Amino acid sequence: MILIQSKRFYILVVSFLLGNILIAQTKKFQGQPPITIVSTQSKPVQEQWKGVFSFKEGDVYFSNNFDGGRLNGLIKNNDSTYTALITSENTPINMSPWYAFKIWSKRNQIINLVLTYQENAKHRYYPKQSNDGLHWQQIDSTQYIEYEKGDEDFGYNSLPVKIKMRLKVDQDTLWVASQELQTSKHVSDWSDGLVKEKFIDKKEIGRSRAGRPIEVITIGKKKVKRMVMVISRQHPPEVTGYLAMKSFVETITGNTKLAKRFRRKYTTHVVPLMNPDGVDNGHWRHNAGGIDLNRDWEQFNHPETRAVRDFMDRRKQETKGTFYFAIDFHSTWDDIYYTLGTELKGNMPGLVPDWLNAMKGEMKGYDPNIRPSSKIHPTAVSRNYFFAAHGAESLVFEIGDNTDREFIKEKGRIGAENLMRLMLERL
Ligand SMILES: [Zn+2]
Known part of the structure; x- marks a missing residue:
């Protein structure tokens, strides 16, 4: 009886401690700061250039020419590495940096794609890929590197400054987007x-x-x-x-x-x-x-x-x-x-x-x-x-x-x- 009781006591203590550890580990998002009241008079929006991004010497193509697309600039660093720039419609703006584009290539190859953002913006959304724009899956974590990631749990200071993805591309269109496209x-x-x-x-x-x-x-x-x-x-x-x-x-x-x-x-x-x-x-x-x-x-x-x-x-x-x-x-x-x-x-x-x-x-x-x-x-x-x-x-x-x-x-x-x-x- 004593043994059973002490066992129970032991279990109680352990579960209490575990509970505390769990509470300590599960950090909660503290919510947004109070809403600031601002004028909602219209402000100009930077129209996005829409089309296919291609290079003189190269066989990889990028497009933002579809609803929901966002890709604002692209450079080719070398034969297999490209850097994309993602910018917002205007500023100041909430940190929800949306990107979405299609990629295809004349030949089967693996490319590196670096995603960068305008000043003071960081990478937020884990990239998803799709072959048809309807069914999406997350990019494999082994094919994805984050740079200068912040150490907080939520918000701006939790984010990396830029990321690099390795992508398998071929003649079929590959869709990459920040979240599933729902236009x-x-x-x-x-x-x-x-x-x-x-x-x-x-x-x-x-x-x-x-x-x-x-x-x-x-x-x-x-x-x-x-x-x-x-x-x-x-x-x-x-x-x-x-x-x-x-x-x-x-x-x-x-x-x-x-x-x-x-x-x-x-x-x-x-x-x-x-x-x-x-x-x-x-x-x-x-x-x-x-x-x-x-x-x-x-x-x-x-x-x-x-x-x-x-x-x-x-x-x-x-x-x-x-x-x-x-x-x-x-x-x-x-x-x-x-x-x-x-x-x-x-x-x-x-x-x-x-x-x-x-x-x-x-x-x-x-x-x-x-x-x-x-x-x-x-x-x-x-x-x-x-x-x-x-x-x-x-x-x-x-x-x-x-x-x-x-x-x-x-x-x-x-x-x-x-x-x-x-x-x-x-x-
Ligand atoms: Zn919202």
């Missing part, structure tokens, strides 16, 4: 697939600054008074947030009892691509007006934010209904949720904390990083606007750049299931 064409192919269901509809609610459609997908009956708003991709490189949104939305459109019940009671409106110009032009952050759309939810200087504002106002008027929940999907250094302080009570108080808790309970070992804020004005960001203008319980759902893609799908699915259940319970 306006990919997004509309996805929504075209969804609207085959009779309870899903899509329509244009405005045009971007460069004339691309801003589309809303509506799931459920249009006359239902209870509404949910979902947006994503205000920031072009934030593909992982978009992937979570996709899985979240697909779960709401699913064939389950839960989803069917939810759709009878709530209508969900989704704007999957808030910034199509930025996405198709390979921007790091901004729209074609050269500004961060997620600072324009107070000033509404841009057609993309105005389209969503006006759509929500119209829906509210037409249905005499209520937006209960609103979510904006993004990506950052690590999974994090920017919520509102619990003292701010909207149309369904407590929904967001309950929801995040329920998700946490279902994903063993997963401890989401939750950062509430109680500063609503000036609204500037979508989360604040959705709450201030509509009383919608709202949050920013951020997925890490490198979060496992299967786990992202899982989070989207579990997120939607728990949200639907909780919102039905509160009827």
Whole structure:
């Protein structure tokens, strides 16, 4: 008996110590500093030269001539080494240095490709490659070298200044990109697939600054008074947030009892691509007006934010209904949720904390990083606007750049299931 008890005690001590070690080892992203309020008046954008980069003596070709492409300069160092320059659409800008290009060669060979960036910018996204622009995999780590990497866990000081990749090239096109390409064409192919269901509809609610459609997908009956708003991709490189949104939305459109019940009671409106110009032009952050759309939810200087504002106002008027929940999907250094302080009570108080808790309970070992804020004005960001203008319980759902893609799908699915259940319970 004494032995068993002491064994238990020993196990307790060991697990306590291990727990502490684990806590000490798992560093959490501390979140972004408070948002600075800036003018969102349009600023000039540096248009990217588009075409095929080739050399007099050489048989390797590079192209940025496709939607989502970004490659701003290229030199040939020697027979097998090339250096690319990646620059942003304008400055100052958030450190989300997007790149995407195609490579092919007249003969089979291995090349070295160095990626460099404009002054004060560093390499952030682990390169992915594809043979068709649809299916992507990470470049093998043995073929990838980072230079002058910072020693912090997150942010600017965690990044290398430049990288070198070894790539096998031949006559077939090799695609290289910072994240999986999800351009306006990919997004509309996805929504075209969804609207085959009779309870899903899509329509244009405005045009971007460069004339691309801003589309809303509506799931459920249009006359239902209870509404949910979902947006994503205000920031072009934030593909992982978009992937979570996709899985979240697909779960709401699913064939389950839960989803069917939810759709009878709530209508969900989704704007999957808030910034199509930025996405198709390979921007790091901004729209074609050269500004961060997620600072324009107070000033509404841009057609993309105005389209969503006006759509929500119209829906509210037409249905005499209520937006209960609103979510904006993004990506950052690590999974994090920017919520509102619990003292701010909207149309369904407590929904967001309950929801995040329920998700946490279902994903063993997963401890989401939750950062509430109680500063609503000036609204500037979508989360604040959705709450201030509509009383919608709202949050920013951020997925890490490198979060496992299967786990992202899982989070989207579990997120939607728990949200639907909780919102039905509160009827
Ligand atoms: Zn973002």
